[in-house]
Amino acid sequence: MNIAFDMMGGDYAPEEVVKGIRDYLAHQPSPAFVSLIGDIHILEPLVAQYALPAKAFKIIPSTQVIGMHEHPLKALKEKKHSSIAIGFHLLATGKVDAFISAGNTGAMLVGSLYTIKPIEGIQRPTIATIVPRENGKTGLLLDVGANADCKAEHLNQFAVLGSLYAKHILGIENPRVGLINIGEEEGKGNVLAQATYPLLKANPQINFVGNIEGRDIFMDSADVMVCEGFTGNIILKLAESLHEVIERQKIKNEYFDRFNFEDYGGTPVLGVNKPVIIGHGISHSKAYLNMLLLTQKMIETRLLEKMSESFRNV
Amino acid sequence: MNIAFDMMGGDYAPEEVVKGIRDYLAHQPSPAFVSLIGDIHILEPLVAQYALPAKAFKIIPSTQVIGMHEHPLKALKEKKHSSIAIGFHLLATGKVDAFISAGNTGAMLVGSLYTIKPIEGIQRPTIATIVPRENGKTGLLLDVGANADCKAEHLNQFAVLGSLYAKHILGIENPRVGLINIGEEEGKGNVLAQATYPLLKANPQINFVGNIEGRDIFMDSADVMVCEGFTGNIILKLAESLHEVIERQKIKNEYFDRFNFEDYGGTPVLGVNKPVIIGHGISHSKAYLNMLLLTQKMIETRLLEKMSESFRNV
Secondary structure, three states, X not given: OEEEEEOOOOOOOOHHHHHHHHHHHHHOOOOOEEEEEEOHHHHHHHHHHOOOOHHHEEEEEOOEXXXXXXXXXXXXXXXXXEHHHHHHHHHHOOOOOEEEEOOOHHHHHHHHHHHHOEOOOOOOOXXXXXXXXXXXXXXXXXXXXXXXXXXXXXXXXXXXXXXXXXXXXXXXXXXXXXXXOOOOOOOOOOHHHHHHHHHHHHOOOOEEEEEEOHHHOOOOOOOEEEOOHHHHHHHHHHHHHHHHHHHHOOOOOHHHHOOXXXXXXOEEEEOEOOOEEEOOOOOOHHHHHHHHHHHHHHHHOOHHHHHHHHHHOO | OEEEEEOOOOOOOOHHHHHHHHHHHHXXXXXXXXXXXXXXXXXXXXXXXXXXXXXXXXXXXXXXXXXXXXXXXXXXXXXXXXXXXXXXXXXXXXXXXXXXXXXOHHHHHHHHHHXXXXXXXXXXXEEEEEEEOXXXXXXXXXXXXXXXXXXXXXXXXXXXXXXXXXXXXXXXXXXXXXXXXXXXXXXXXXXXXXXXXXXXXXXXXXXXXEEEOHHHOOOOOXXXXXXXXXXXHHHHHHHHHHHHHHHHXXXXXXXXHOOOXXXXXXXXXXXXXXXXXEOOOOOOHHHHHHHHHHHHHHHHOOHHHHHHHHHHOO
């Protein structure tokens, strides 16, 4: 198993990435081989400083970086020697088994869609986030921003992708799917939600439990919560900001501690042919460590093959 | 000034409504006259028990109640003797100056739209909620559920209505308007947000400060936050649930105390010709007291006349 890491992606890269990889190699009993893509002049002293074991990794030199605010499609086309472009090339050509970056999110999505490509039958790949619940469980929310405008069938596919992720990665048997909506009864909501409800209800691949509302998001009402990427992204960013509010208010609380995104690593791009993980720009070593653990689990559970099978059978 | 109150609306009505009115009459130096619409057999002993001063109120008997789960339009048509139908009739015919209810929200919206009617020039009346900020200020979020699907021009009108409310009711001079979106730069977002941005930017009646994201909602990034009613309602319900989470987690914190909706009373229907206030179904006396204070302020500041003037000048 060979996981490629964009060493130049994120506000605290590459040092925090190196630290995250060090922790992964030290604590994981059978770690993957890690391909470090980045500026060799910066990386060589860092891997020495943090004493990464020589057999566990290889540096793959890149000479360009895609900035956080560059136009994704343009940057990927023009910067062939950037760490992100090289990562996607390695993944597409089978040289590595997965690619992780906390760099330009748009470029990561564009690379996933155009270089790795959607699984056959999937119209819109999606990104998801973990939502902690008071009872200790975790929920999955998707889409959280890859698809700002959606059709009902897209949400129906998100429900299947989210259910498979919840089952195989989060270990939830027969995950309950809820449609995020403004009202509990069938027929409520905006045009999209009204059109989506009957599709989810009729979908034999999921365990649909009906509409859920804003107040259900932190409750244990559904394991997989489905919405378009506009609403999902607003919820995601609001939930992330809560963790900061709680810290600023000097509140010590176990539940709100679990709102720290670093505990969950990054968000996988669900619905493309190979494992791609996008990290948060402000990731530290803990987040990078968790991105690696998540990626390894995605490979070990053969999650993408299961997604592919699901959509072959439809 | 004569404010009509639906005494049968809300889970703890009519007793908590009577208590709220008692507190209002006791503490407000120049209170409005209150018209109590409800079951006279229940109300008479209650107003005696709580010793409402005889000169301050009048009971207007109603013999029907619209339940929380009844179909709004059907119920309003069929139940002419319900407290909500009578309230709208009194308001439309000028017998009272405002109408408050914590009953069926849908019926309150339908009555506002069809009996009281939108202010000329306003396409979609809206409902708003207060969002507390860490720095002690308050923001205004709208629409929070009256309009699940919107066009750009609707959001542009919400921005004007919200700005007038923020100025006259919340006392914010030159309120900053933010467009809720998934990205900071112009051009980001879903189709609706992309279409709305240039309208807000070109609107001379508002102080537009650009896009705001999910993480800005609890921050002091904008005074008036504009979105369609689907996203707004999800945010509202999520924020309300936070107050419950904080209570369950036994966290004592001044900032999160301010998430108690009872402090703000109810939500006014903005953009109709007369003051209509909708309360939360689980309101207690404090919320009813605050609904009365808010209504009196809306009348005293001539808020609706100012809204009407704004749309005459466009």
